[in-house]
Amino acid sequence: MGREPERVRHMAGNPKKIVETLPRFFGIIRQMWPYLKNYKGTLSLSFLALFAEIGFRLLEPWALAIVIDHVIVEGSGAERDILPVIGRFDLTTMQLLYFAAGFLIVTISLRAFSAYLSTVGFAIVGNRVLTEIRGKLYDHLQKLSLRYHGKVRSGDLTVRVVGDIGKLQEISTTAVMPFVANIFVLIGMMGVMFWLNWQLALIAVVTLPLFALLSTRLSRRISSVSRDQRKREGAMAATASESIGAIKVVQALGLEGVFSKSFSGQNAKSMKEGVRAKRLAARLERSADVLIAISTALVLFFGARLVLSGGLSPGELIVFMTYLKNAFKPVRDFAKYTGRLARATASGERVMDVLEQEPDVKDLPGAGPAPPFKGRVAFEGVGFGYEPGRRVIEDMTFEVEPGRSVALVGPSGNGKSTLVNLLLRLYDVEEGHVKIDGRDVRDYTLASLRSQVSVVMQGSLLFAASVRENIVYGANREVSDGEVVEAAKLANAHEFIEAMPEGYDTVLSERGSSLSGGQQQRIAVARAAIRKAPLLVLDEPTTGLDEENERQVADALERLAEGRTTFMITHDLDLAARADEIMYVENGRIAERGSHEDLVRAGGRYATLLKVQEVYREMEEDRGVRANP
Incomplete structure (x- = not known):
């Protein structure tokens, strides 16, 4: 069994509170900044669109306040202070109603357009950056020394390249950007609420400390379970990769049941961890609903008393209640984002752990x-x-x-x-x-x-590509078809290649399993020959070769070594x-x-x-x- 790097084992074994999840996540974002800075223009426009969306969201409830206060309650044309930020206008009731309807259509349309621009902009940047990181991660993995690869299972590394980057791409769109947007919405709407009536605003936030305490306790467990589940998925991928990669040996030794039992056990544990994380998230989300209901009821009670006493207009109370609902949306969604951010943090840490590994063997300063x-x-x-x-x-x-x-x-x-x-x-x-x-x-x-240096190893690996491509992989330069044929002849491979359905263009199965051992080795010899290395x-x-194939390969090797x-x-x-x-x-x-x-x-x-x-x-x-x- 391969071993996880020490940093990953430490994090998985010592879960931290959710108050540390966000700093760790944004720490990962900071590590990605060298990639993000290439898209400063798109990011700036996306944030501009995000702030515009928040501004239009803040304006949206005022159409309702205009209708309630100046159309339904007053019901006659007069000079009215129709919106604090606009001023006083002399409008009839119907003009005011038209104005409110048009104002609502314009603000919602502009909000939708701004949201579209910000979502698309952030998605483009996120996907491009993570695609670059995936490419760098794959390239970096190939440069890491054999000492590192001997410690980490290949299936788990595959999950990091494909699954963990994919998880970051998904969550950056479905959790990170909504979470960031809602944080700004919360700040903006709480500011307006305090501007409208600071007493009601204080009543509205009275349950937030209780929610913070509850979320800290539950979110720590969600983060821990999510990290364990991600680690379990890496172990499953490693088991699957090992058994499928050696399927011939597995079947020959009758080990199907052994690997199936191992995989099923890990799969069942992953399922239990997933259900546990969902249960905890649901518990946190429903708790948030109850606390929000308490805050809403308190605001409604005291707000209605203010309206009756003349301290607040009905429309302003409606605006306040609308702001309160939108302000608490991040709180309501916090559990959902908590689980997603925990998974994103776990994935990001696994990716960064690999990128932070220094190869034991690398070009030294001054090497030429x-x-x-x-x-x-x-x-x-x-x-x-x-x-x-x-x-x-x-x-x-x-x-x-x-x-x-x-x-x-x-x-x-x-x-x-x-x-x-x-x-x-x-x-x-x-x-x-x-x-x-x-x-x-x-x-x-x-x-x-x-x-x-040309290399021919025992059971040389061939790739799922054409015979020609497998031979050319050995070259460090452009080669002609004639050179490929010459190398194949030197390796005693030309005759059986020509007899294949499409000759040199025949596509081999994965690892060259459609060829005999002797044929695989002779193509490997051709690959070494075309390199023309000293x-x-x-x-x-x-x-492992039979007598005839051994003789053919040995003759080819003798010519190759000249x-x-x-x-x-x-x-x-x-x-x-x-x-x-x-x-x-x-x-x-x-x-x-x-x-x-x-x-x-x-x-x-x-x-x-x-x-x-x-x-x-x-x-x-x-x-x-x-x-x-």
Whole structure:
């Protein structure tokens, strides 16, 4: 099981109060500012439209006040103070009624248009910014070192790239902007309410402290549950990704029930957490309704007494009650926004956690592009371990001349693959130096270093693309169709590619599963060949192949290695014997080194391993003869 980064585990295990959710959320917004500032113009126009919408919303109730106070109550034409912000006009009753109706239509239309502009503007900015962040997140993930990827499950990272960014895009439109708009509405309407009658305004807000106390208690639990649910969804995605990605092994070993049980358990827990969050949100929302009802009843009671005493007109009371209703809308929606903001905060923190990760391996200050390599490789006193205090390689020192091929053999887990990982700078050495043509590999940029190394690994990954595209993926330049065919011929792949339904344009299934293992490896060899790199790394390139495919791949590899400095990791000593030199690696050190003939004559570890393989092969042949007399 992979491990969540420490920061995520800490946050999930120590839920904080909802009063901290908004600061954390807007902290995420601040981290996004470098992206947001590219859209300052659109953001400014969107906020202008938002403030215009709020202004028209504040004006809207006054049409009703005009009709009640000056049409229904007074009922005759006179010079009237029809709206405090407009002044006194001498209008008849019907003119006043027409004015009120037209005023209502204009304000609502302008409010709707302003709301449309602000919603569209914020949506455009939000989606563009989050699309940029998703692209950067994906790019950043590919640059993070293998050490990081070894700690976090790939399915959970997929959820962060796709699901968490998608959640932010959704919530930025359905929760963040409505919440911000309602905050401004609340401020504006409370201001007007205090301007109209400060005593009634104080009565209106008397229940707010009680609501704040209740929301603090419930919202903390909503935030915690939402964060746990998001984490659970990441675990489900990781389980699904692992089982589907290895479906052949799962079915072969009959593990369908095991993975289904694991997924179902996580799914059930996620469902319970979702229901719990909804229940808490509903409880908070209904509590808000009760408190708002109390405030409304108090305002209605004392407001009516003011009207009867002449301290307030009926229309002003209606305006006040309308403002009160709109002012409390953010309070009523607070529970809904709380859950959404909690999920957005959890998603944003998961995204930012990845973006804040610094690659262990990166271009160092002063690193420059690598010149064309000649291929001289040297390890000088190299020490390295994947875990602190546990060295995999210790004081490794050797040199390989340009164009020479070296086979790395020996027991598994003793440092063979680690050597080539250090050469490629998939990890950096802890001690010593890895040099190419006399310069430390850390003096070069990663891109220029790796572009001059071709790699063929065991079970090389092919992509769901055409054969041609899979071969061209290995190139670091533009290539012609002729070069693709030439590379395929070198890899002994041209004939079976031509026999495919659409030849080089045949689209392969995911991971190349529509091809045999030998065919996959030969396309991988073609991919390495088209790179035309001076260094070549072969990591168990023939493991798992039958005799015919092994011979075809081995012949292709021999042609591919011509003129290139080659490191080949293999347990097949027949294949190792083709190399110019063999290194027997044991316990992180070179135990023996020499040509095949030299090591056989020395009678050491290599010779012993060779004899064991020969005995084993003879036993297998004898078993085959007896089974097929």
